Amino acid sequence: MEALAVRLSHLDSQAEGAIRVVMFYDTLMRRRVDLPALARASAGLAECVAGIRLHDGGRVIRFAPDGGRARAPAPPPSTVTPISLDDEEIGAVWLERPGPPGPLDELLLDRLALAAASVVERYGPARTTMADPALVELVISEDADEAARARALRLLGFAPGPPVAVAAVVSPAPLDRVARLVCPAGLVKAAPLRDVGVLLAAAVDPARFPAGSRAGLGRSWREARTALRFTTPGEPVIRYADLGALALLADVPPEIARANADVAALARLADHPDDLRTLDAYCSTGSLRGAAELLHLHHSSVARRLGQLGGVLGIDLAEPGGRTRVKIALTVRRLLDG
Incomplete structure (x- = not known):
């Protein structure tokens, strides 16, 4: 593989180089490499630092072309490509090339992003924010028994323990982006439910909702939906617990x-x-x-x-x-x- 990388770095024909970049990543995927190996091989191929970042947990992997970990702090990337899985952006890959991007950098990052998505899916569960709506609806349903609700939470990745926070959201921004903004560090799952988005998370930061959003926060779907009804342009995010006796008006x-x-x-x-x-x-x-x-x-x-x-x-x-x-x-x- 190292020999192939050396040959690719000296190709004169861009067309032939493109074909060989594709073959390079096909070979990596047949070997079922992990994310660090992908970043290391990509850095050697590109002859500059290559990086991979996953939104879930904020994991960042950077390797230098000599095969070692890249030094911090990282300079601005020269080229960036998102990693997508099931039509959701789950992270990004990039090159830190001094000077202008190379002629094959865009293709290289496209193949690296595809390979990274495949690795995440293979060694998952897939770390997407958007979840199966049926599982989310089972969690928030008042008719579901506790055993079924606990099983659904486990399938969504939540461990037994503290209760999960629930948010009812109406936003002009995509629901997965809203989820990552208000839950930047912890596990969060989202799904559309008719006219309202549902977020399930260990904790939600009410100050991080994007402009134009309205949200109700509670310990259950009923509480979150009720709080959402009380929101106004002047108070777009409301916790059910803060309503106190005013919550009675909803009934x-x-x-x-x-x-x-x-x-x-x-x-x-x-x-x-x-x-x-x-x-x-x-x-x-x-x-x-x-x-x-x-x-x-x-x-x-x-x-x-x-x-x-x-x-x-x-x-x-x-x-x-x-x-x-x-x-x-x-x-x-x-x-x-x-």
């Missing part, structure tokens, strides 16, 4: 909620979104100046608008009890709107 029958006088009064403001935003800002901050800052208005303008709205609603918004009534009514209205 109020819709017909009873709509018949409530305060909720019905807010419904009549549906065609005036600026009025609803003013009420929401005031109830969220608890002060005129706080609401004015959120709305980018002068506090006197907010005071005048709130005075008019208080008259329409028949509620004294200057009183703490009035603000509480409106805040609850706004929350119930959001729950009704889904």
Whole structure:
């Protein structure tokens, strides 16, 4: 294999070199090499440092062309190619070549990425973030017995022990990317379930959800879905445990909620979104100046608008009890709107 690498590094014909690169990696795969051997052989072939990184656990492998481990810190790579498995990006391979990339670097990395994906799958279980939706649904189902749920968790890679955190997610970003962002170090599994994404993880970092995402976090799917219903643009990630008594509002029958006088009064403001935003800002901050800052208005303008709205609603918004009534009514209205 070393002799082949030497010959490849001196080829004049790019076409012949491409064929031999393919043959080189075919030979490596027939020998069933592991990831370090792949990186070492690739570094010798490319005559520069070659690296492999897997997203799961953050494992990084770097070898120099002399066959030894590459020194840290690593310089910026000259060429990078993602490793994909089952249509999911699970890592990356790269070369650290001084100067411009070589004519066969792109092909070499394509073959290295394919070989790395094959190694990960062979010596798995496959370390993909996206999981079998049937297994995930079994874990979160309230009807599944404990033995079946434990078996599903084990198949997903979770060891017996602490309870698994559950997140219900709506995001413009791909679900596997969201999962890796909010669970950068630990095991995480994700699957789409109808209109909502499901994350199962040992722990979730609520501060790492990408912009535009909404998420509810809980110890069960019911808790996570309930928390998701309470999210707003101003509070896009909510833990069920932080809802406290507010969680009871999610169980109020819709017909009873709509018949409530305060909720019905807010419904009549549906065609005036600026009025609803003013009420929401005031109830969220608890002060005129706080609401004015959120709305980018002068506090006197907010005071005048709130005075008019208080008259329409028949509620004294200057009183703490009035603000509480409106805040609850706004929350119930959001729950009704889904």
